[in-house]
Amino acid sequence: MKIVLWIVGAVVVVVGGAFAFLVLKKPAMSAPSPVKVEITAERLQRGKYIFETLGSCEDCHSQRDPARFSGPIVPGTSGRGFEWPAELGLPGKVVSPNITPDAETGIGSWTDGEILRAIREGVSKDGRALFPFMPYQQFRSMSDEDAYSVVAYMRRMQPIKSKMSVTELDFPVKYMVKFAPEPVSGAVAAPAKGKTAEYGKYVATVGGCVICHTKMDKGTPIEGMEYAGGEEFTIGSWFVRSANISPDAETGIGKWSEDKFVAKFKGYANLTFESAPRSVQANFTVMPWMAFSQIAEDDLRAIYAYLRTVKEVRHSVEVHPPVAPPRS
Numbered sequence: 001m002k003i004v005l006w007i008v009g010a011v012v013v014v015v016g017g018a019f020a021f022l023v024l025k026k027p028a029m030s031a032p033s034p035v036k037v038e039i040t041a042e043r044l045q046r047g048k049y050i051f052e053t054l055g056s057c058e059d060c061h062s063q064r065d066p067a068r069f070s071g072p073i074v075p076g077t078s079g080r081g082f083e084w085p086a087e088l089g090l091p092g093k094v095v096s097p098n099i100t101p102d103a104e105t106g107i108g109s110w111t112d113g114e115i116l117r118a119i120r121e122g123v124s125k126d127g128r129a130l131f132p133f134m135p136y137q138q139f140r141s142m143s144d145e146d147a148y149s150v151v152a153y154m155r156r157m158q159p160i161k162s163k164m165s166v167t168e169l170d171f172p173v174k175y176m177v178k179f180a181p182e183p184v185s186g187a188v189a190a191p192a193k194g195k196t197a198e199y200g201k202y203v204a205t206v207g208g209c210v211i212c213h214t215k216m217d218k219g220t221p222i223e224g225m226e227y228a229g230g231e232e233f234t235i236g237s238w239f240v241r242s243a244n245i246s247p248d249a250e251t252g253i254g255k256w257s258e259d260k261f262v263a264k265f266k267g268y269a270n271l272t273f274e275s276a277p278r279s280v281q282a283n284f285t286v287m288p289w290m291a292f293s294q295i296a297e298d299d300l301r302a303i304y305a306y307l308r309t310v311k312e313v314r315h316s317v318e319v320h321p322p323v324a325p326p327r328s
């Protein structure tokens with residue numbers, strides 16, 4: 001009897017200790033860099049491109065209208081924040097904060113180093129670990145120059161007063177998330193610009209293509225399925241699966257020419273918030289076509305070159321099933 005109690009006691013102490021460890025654990029973090037980002041015309045232009053187009057910052061941090069094709073952002077809401085709908089199946093309430101330079105409700109009072117740390121290392125101003133739905137694990141590859149450009153642009157954005165609530169993750173994710181942040185050590189450079197697979201990999205990484213185009217199992221990408229599609233997205237009564245964009249000839253984009261790939265994106269270039277068709281199940285998508293149609297043509301050609309080099313995966317995906325399958 002005594003021994004049983006002792007064992008129970010030991011288990012309680014160990015589990016309790018591990019729990020206290022998780023509650024008290026601080027994410028891996030470095031002090032924010034003391035850098036003061038110089039604002040230049042080149043950086044404003046480059047930063048706007050990453051913010052509005054390539055990095056999808058605007059797509060995730062603004063009000064969006066899922067009832068219009070590809071969920072365009074509502075004009076005048078750039079950076080004001082967004083609370084993600086529960087149907088997406090995220091583990092808790094996930095809120096993209098207001099990242100406009102409003103001092104009270106946005107990031108106006110943050111230092112450049114604090115903004116850089118949030119973007120590439122996943123730690124908020126107050127030391128909180130950010131849920132990696134904010135793709136900082138991709139953005140850690142963003143070059144110093146590109147990251148400075150984003151910060152420069154964010155400083156000059158229209159400030160919007162918009163008080164957002166704070167992300168509240170479910171147990172156990174709220175503790176596990178503390179293991180996600182990782183400091184960036186040393187200088188980060190981008191490969192030389194060009195229509196090469198190497199530069200394409202950089203562009204695709206900042207573009208977050210792999211995140212949506214890889215099927216997940218309970219929030220973790222399934223190994224070996226990178227770019228093979230099949231990840232499911234539900235918003236309201238709409239449902240879509242990401243396409244297989246690996247170079248498999250039958251089920252991926254192996255038969256697409258480079259020009260066809262570019263034309264697919266550029267085909268959406270003239271859509272506006274007003275002219276976007278209504279979403280119906282047959283066209284519903286979370287692929288930010290309107291934003292991505294503005295990706296520079298050479299960057300698209302580089303992405304294409306990179307996608308030719310990733311592993312071919314035979315994986316047939318019904319992107320737009322006529323009705324959403326039952327939730328598993």
Ligand code: HEC
Pocket residue numbers: 050051055056057058060061094095096097098099107115118119123124125129130131132133134135139150166167
């Ligand atoms: C897929 C959606 C998504 C994309 C793309 C995205 N973010 Fe975020 N971001 C979020 C979410 C969600 C959070 C909050 C996470 C949390 O609260 O744990 C966040 C947090 C942040 C924060 C911290 C704000 C705070 O108050 O703690 C900053 C700064 C930020 N993002 C900037 C950016 C920039 C700049 C880009 C583009 C380079 C970007 N984000 C792209 C979803 C996104």
Ligand code: HEC
Pocket residue numbers: 204207208209210211212213233240241242243244245253264284285286287288292303319
């Ligand atoms: C937010 C999620 C998301 C992101 C990020 C994303 N995609 Fe997609 N993508 C989808 C979904 C869902 C579809 C299928 C529906 C459609 O065609 O719109 C799709 C479709 C496509 C298609 C069409 C394939 C076909 O067979 O018609 C291509 C090409 C593509 N994506 C390339 C990319 C590239 C390149 C990137 C990165 C720059 C990217 N996607 C980022 C979700 C995403």
